[in-house]
Amino acid sequence: MNVERELKLLEKEPAEQFRCGYCGTQVPSYNPQFGICQLCELYTDKSAKELKKNAQLTDLLDSLQSSIASGNQNDALKSFETLFASTKNAGVLLASAMLHLSIADEEFGKRDYQTPNGYMEENSAHSKAALAHYSSAKALFFKAISVADMEIKTNPDSNLLYIKFLSQLRLGQLRGAKNSLEALNANAKGLPITLYSNLLYSCAMNDKKLVPPFEAVLQLGTLPAFYYYADFLANKNDLGAAKKILIKLLKYAEMSAAKKLLSGIERVQTVL
Numbered sequence: 001m002n003v004e005r006e007l008k009l010l011e012k013e014p015a016e017q018f019r020c021g022y023c024g025t026q027v028p029s030y031n032p033q034f035g036i037c038q039l040c041e042l043y044t045d046k047s048a049k050e051l052k053k054n055a056q057l058t059d060l061l062d063s064l065q066s067s068i069a070s071g072n073q074n075d076a077l078k079s080f081e082t083l084f085a086s087t088k089n090a091g092v093l094l095a096s097a098m099l100h101l102s103i104a105d106e107e108f109g110k111r112d113y114q115t116p117n118g119y120m121e122e123n124s125a126h127s128k129a130a131l132a133h134y135s136s137a138k139a140l141f142f143k144a145i146s147v148a149d150m151e152i153k154t155n156p157d158s159n160l161l162y163i164k165f166l167s168q169l170r171l172g173q174l175r176g177a178k179n180s181l182e183a184l185n186a187n188a189k190g191l192p193i194t195l196y197s198n199l200l201y202s203c204a205m206n207d208k209k210l211v212p213p214f215e216a217v218l219q220l221g222t223l224p225a226f227y228y229y230a231d232f233l234a235n236k237n238d239l240g241a242a243k244k245i246l247i248k249l250l251k252y253a254e255m256s257a258a259k260k261l262l263s264g265i266e267r268v269q270t271v272l
């Protein structure tokens, strides 16, 4: 792998723009066929215009996104509930869980260890809020798996398998995730979402002897894959390259995990 070459891929702004049908995020992508949402990591090949054909869905997604943009996270979470009530889609549960995770990260980030004891209470309030969001996320991932399972029985669609796989991965259920990945590899071999899933699984396994299939997946041109690449480089102590990639990535797409990794790298660099 060649970091300079991978960085070159991020030089130009992604020309394609999709919209996530599960959380309403605008999804930039280098790939003209599809993108992976930077908030919920779900697959989308729909433009905002195409999604508009379903006016009710678009209205809900718009209001969800405007809540997120104005910082009203609780309203956004309520919109997810309304969206699930009308769609019964496992992907909506997963997207909602991902928003809980990003709020939890934000709450943890608000803790302040610089100020004297007087602020301890505030720190503990942030920790408590973060833990509550983590447990809500966990419950939603479990629910997403059971809803996906029900549907997979009659419709073993690759998207549903991916939703199940991603939820299992986020719950740390590596054995279950491996089974779902095998089903994806058997049912939908060669599809971009299958390639992407193999990358995620390989990153989660963190096996030092194996190099995750970055080359093939980065060429697909979806933005979140670059986060995993940066994380991989950071684990190999190549902090400079990881940082460069994250800064470019965050210019195009707001991704909570990427922000968290970048601030972690910057903290380490200040200490060094």
Ligand SMILES: [Zn+2]
Pocket: 020, 021, 022, 023, 024, 025, 037, 038, 039, 040, 041, 042, 095
């Ligand atoms: Zn999304």
